[in-house]
Amino acid sequence: MNLTLHLTDNCNMDCGYCIREKCPKDMSEDVLYRACDLAFSKGDRAGLCFFGGEPLLKKDLIYKALDYCEEKSRDTGIRFDCKMTTNGSLLDEEFLKRAAKARMKIGLSFDGTAQDICRVFKGGAPTSEVVEEKAKLLLKYMPDSAALATIAPQAVPYYSESVRYLHRLGFKDISVVIAYGEKVNWTDKDLEALRVQLQDTCSYLKEIFLEGRRLHVGPICSKIKECIRDKNPSERCHLGVRQMPVDPKGDLYPCTSFIGDERYLLGNVFDGIDRERVKEIAGRSSIPSTCTGCDLIKRCTNSCGCANRMNTGDENKVSPLQCTYERMLIEVSDALGEELYRIDPQRFAKLFC
Amino acid sequence: MKISKSKDYKKPLYALGAAAVLVAASLTGCHSGVELEGETQTADSDDRDTSTSIVELEGVAETAASESIVENEETADPTASEESKVDCSETEDELELEGGVALAD
Numbered sequence: 001m002n003l004t005l006h007l008t009d010n011c012n013m014d015c016g017y018c019i020r021e022k023c024p025k026d027m028s029e030d031v032l033y034r035a036c037d038l039a040f041s042k043g044d045r046a047g048l049c050f051f052g053g054e055p056l057l058k059k060d061l062i063y064k065a066l067d068y069c070e071e072k073s074r075d076t077g078i079r080f081d082c083k084m085t086t087n088g089s090l091l092d093e094e095f096l097k098r099a100a101k102a103r104m105k106i107g108l109s110f111d112g113t114a115q116d117i118c119r120v121f122k123g124g125a126p127t128s129e130v131v132e133e134k135a136k137l138l139l140k141y142m143p144d145s146a147a148l149a150t151i152a153p154q155a156v157p158y159y160s161e162s163v164r165y166l167h168r169l170g171f172k173d174i175s176v177v178i179a180y181g182e183k184v185n186w187t188d189k190d191l192e193a194l195r196v197q198l199q200d201t202c203s204y205l206k207e208i209f210l211e212g213r214r215l216h217v218g219p220i221c222s223k224i225k226e227c228i229r230d231k232n233p234s235e236r237c238h239l240g241v242r243q244m245p246v247d248p249k250g251d252l253y254p255c256t257s258f259i260g261d262e263r264y265l266l267g268n269v270f271d272g273i274d275r276e277r278v279k280e281i282a283g284r285s286s287i288p289s290t291c292t293g294c295d296l297i298k299r300c301t302n303s304c305g306c307a308n309r310m311n312t313g314d315e316n317k318v319s320p321l322q323c324t325y326e327r328m329l330i331e332v333s334d335a336l337g338e339e340l341y342r343i344d345p346q347r348f349a350k351l352f353c
Numbered sequence: 354m355k356i357s358k359s360k361d362y363k364k365p366l367y368a369l370g371a372a373a374v375l376v377a378a379s380l381t382g383c384h385s386g387v388e389l390e391g392e393t394q395t396a397d398s399d400d401r402d403t404s405t406s407i408v409e410l411e412g413v414a415e416t417a418a419s420e421s422i423v424e425n426e427e428t429a430d431p432t433a434s435e436e437s438k439v440d441c442s443e444t445e446d447e448l449e450l451e452g453g454v455a456l457a458d
Contacts, residue, residue: 002448047448085452107450148452177452188354227368228375242446256451295362320354327359334365341367348367349374 002047002243003039004256005032005065007058009248013087013127016118017152017179019257019310022053031250032061033068034269038246040072040080047081049243051256056090066102085109085148087119088134089127096141107146107175108135112162114155118179132169139170146173153179153190159197164204167215175218178325180310186321195328202336209340214351223299223333225352232298244273254281255306288318300326 009025011018027035039046046069050062066082073080084099085107099106108131111119115128138145147166151159159176166174178186178194201217208215226233245256250269258264264281267274291302301307301322305315312319341348 002446004449004451045448049448049451051451081448083448083450085450105450107452109452146450148450150452175452186354191354224367227365228371230372243449245451290356291358294358296359318356320356323356324354327357334367337367338365341370345370349371352367353371353375353378 001039001043003035004049004051004243004245005035006051006245006247007055007061008053010057011052011054012089012122014120014122017150017183019181025248026058027061027248031269032065034250035246036065036068038269040076040078045079050084054087055084056086059095088131091134091138100141106138106142107148108138109148110135111149111155112165114158114162117155118152135169146175147171149176151176151178152184153186156190156193156197160200163201163217172214173216180307191324198332202332205336219329220333223330224337228352233301257306257310286316288316290318296330299330
């Protein structure tokens with residue numbers, strides 16, 4: 001089974017949009033090993049995503065988890081996959097060599113040319129220079145690593161430029177999400193500017209397509225792929241069904257944004273999963289009533305409990321921000337899809353099917 | 354910003370055309386029609402066709418699994434829907450990278 005390990009609640013950065021409360025709470029070795037055992041307890045795959053806070057503050061735990069899980073994988077024949085989302089500032093060659101050996105997939109939280117707007121070190125120092133160097137190092141060892149950019153309202157003018165910059169650095173897999181939660185305040189003007197940026201990003205994707213190169217930009221290319229496959233984008237959520245976060249104490253929750261809310265506690269790594277509770281919470285997730293009858297119901301993230309909760313306080317209630325953004329994204333992505341398909345259907349199918 | 358229901362949406366042509374390719378690939382079990390695996394790698398290091406072809410095949414199976422959940426959500430019987438949902442210990446989903454939208458693989 002798949003688990004997200006919150007190795008620490010601590011972080012060496014102080015990002016303006018971050019909703020996580022930072023505190024010096026680290027996962028103990030006992031919790032770590034129990035979590036690894038839980039990942040191997042059922043199914044023929046064990047997956048761990050190292051997360052935080054900043055997971056590289058606890059490199060020692062990552063090394064221990066990798067050693068332990070690789071041995072378990074050899075003993076049991078169960079496949080072991082690992083990933084990590086990091087701010088990158090603490091990456092070094094020793095770690096990257098070990099991670100590469102474990103075939104870890106790393107997602108680097110990097111906002112491109114907007115990095116210093118929101119992503120600063122504790123104390124306020126800019127992070128862009130450090131992270132750019134670390135990004136180059138990461139790509140040297142793991143050229144298929146992903147860049148994960150978060151766009152807050154004040155960073156919207158840098159959206160398209162950031163995608164170009166990250167691609168020039170060497171990232172071919174770029175995820176761009178908009179910042180949610182109480183620390184950001186989106187306005188209609190921001191969303192109008194965002195539309196222009198999305199369209200400009202599509203122009204860049206068209207350039208890349210015409211050159212015969214490959215670039216995946218998270219929300220746009222994903223919308224096209226999901227439409228072809230009739231796949232509902234919010235299904236990856238389903239509150240605890242796909243992947244369960246483990247907090248530093250060993251408690252289990254349906255999604256990272258629910259950590260600390262006792263109403264959503266699904267068990268812990270010592271006593272196991274409360275399966276009735278998982279079923280009850282997953283069963284509670286439903287399509288928001290405001291979305292019933294909308295033609296885009298299966299194309300948008302209306303039932304992503306995490307986004308809804310951050311925006312409205314209710315996992316089953318969609319926000320005007322989410323609705324407006326999703327409609328815009330679908331429209332822009334479909335326009336790009338139609339254009340690329342007309343240009344070269346064969347190449348389009350190769351890229352998006 | 355407002356919540357607004359979209360009406361008169363039609364599935365885009367690109368999706369219909371490309372979906373036909375997917376169906377053909379799943380029926381034949383190979384990539385006929387579109388040379389995915391067999392395509393010559395170019396000198397351009399950006400081209401990742403070979404690895405992508407493997408990912409794409411996994412994607413087809415994943416879609417099928419996901420669809421069953423969509424259908425369950427829409428069933429009239431909420432109890433049936435609840436029972437059919439499984440927790441993460443019972444699925445074989447890809448491990449997700451926290452903090453991003455769906456990535457290329």
